[in-house]
Amino acid sequence: MDDEALPILDCHQHFYDAGRLRYPVFAQRSAGFEALVGDYCALPRAYRPEDYARDSAGLNVVKTIWAEFISEDPVGEVRWAGELARATGRPNGMIGLVEFRSPDLERTLDLYGSAGPIRCVRQHLDWHPTDPRLRFAPGPDLLSDAAWRRGVASLRGRDLVCEIEVFGPQLFDLAAVAAACPDIQFVLPVMGWPLDLTSEGRSAWKRGIAAVADRPNVALKIFGMECIFGIRWTVAQVRPWILDAIEAFGPRRCMFASHMPICRLACTFRQLYDAYLEVIDGCSPAEKRQLMCDTAASIYTL
Numbered sequence: 001m002d003d004e005a006l007p008i009l010d011c012h013q014h015f016y017d018a019g020r021l022r023y024p025v026f027a028q029r030s031a032g033f034e035a036l037v038g039d040y041c042a043l044p045r046a047y048r049p050e051d052y053a054r055d056s057a058g059l060n061v062v063k064t065i066w067a068e069f070i071s072e073d074p075v076g077e078v079r080w081a082g083e084l085a086r087a088t089g090r091p092n093g094m095i096g097l098v099e100f101r102s103p104d105l106e107r108t109l110d111l112y113g114s115a116g117p118i119r120c121v122r123q124h125l126d127w128h129p130t131d132p133r134l135r136f137a138p139g140p141d142l143l144s145d146a147a148w149r150r151g152v153a154s155l156r157g158r159d160l161v162c163e164i165e166v167f168g169p170q171l172f173d174l175a176a177v178a179a180a181c182p183d184i185q186f187v188l189p190v191m192g193w194p195l196d197l198t199s200e201g202r203s204a205w206k207r208g209i210a211a212v213a214d215r216p217n218v219a220l221k222i223f224g225m226e227c228i229f230g231i232r233w234t235v236a237q238v239r240p241w242i243l244d245a246i247e248a249f250g251p252r253r254c255m256f257a258s259h260m261p262i263c264r265l266a267c268t269f270r271q272l273y274d275a276y277l278e279v280i281d282g283c284s285p286a287e288k289r290q291l292m293c294d295t296a297a298s299i300y301t302l
Helices: 031-037 049-055 074-088 105-113 146-153 168-180 199-213 235-249 269-279 285-299
Strands: 008-013 061-067 093-097 118-124 161-165 186-188 218-222 254-256
Touching: 008 254, 008 285, 049 074, 061 074, 061 118, 061 285, 074 093, 074 105, 105 118, 146 168, 168 186, 168 199, 168 218, 199 218, 199 235, 218 235, 218 285, 235 254, 235 269, 254 285, 269 285
Parallel strands: 008 061, 061 093, 093 118, 118 161, 161 186, 186 218, 218 254
Antiparallel strands: none
């Protein structure tokens, strides 16, 4: 199959509307977000399916999965995304925000189940070991917290994927969570988010990635190059890291995503996917299709 015709299932993109919902990242300057991507004033205050269609025009995007944008009202945000899905046909799947220690967790999951095509819930547990601006979790040790793990276990029987966002130094702890819940499908986003981009840092990240990949109930989502490597990232810079990740998990457990519109701070949608295709040029047509579409369709049951 020609690369231009490859079906794309964009398994991590945002729709949001600051006129409808309140997002702290827009309400005031976020030092943490700015530490990752620099000045983000260029981001629109609303990004809807028609904007995404314009940005992705010319590529064969067959489906998308919307991810929450950390609004002050996670349930209201999911309901709003569900309204978009019913009105426009996008998104085709949704990822809602949860706090697994919350006493309202079961009620939140029930509400999500009635709000739209929810496929996954996620929690941000990124905790930087030295930079307090990059600590997005309630605390540093939630992955080993018994109450938090009981919350994760409550996903059993709900047919929901569990996505946990962590930084590279937390990968071994995430591997332990996946081992304790072998009947729950996990997704590791942002390619396991390496922090140290030196050769020593890459070796340490690879050890953590290998530990997570050893758990068959974890899949990897590759996106966020602008967050990991900065808005001036290059194909030469990201290629070895992406190939390391694919080698560890295999194409059947790896999937590419856009992170629109955040990725636009660095490049266009087409430039991003051209870069992905350049990185995986040595893969077979079947492997390319898995990475671009089929893995995400399987993991998120679309």
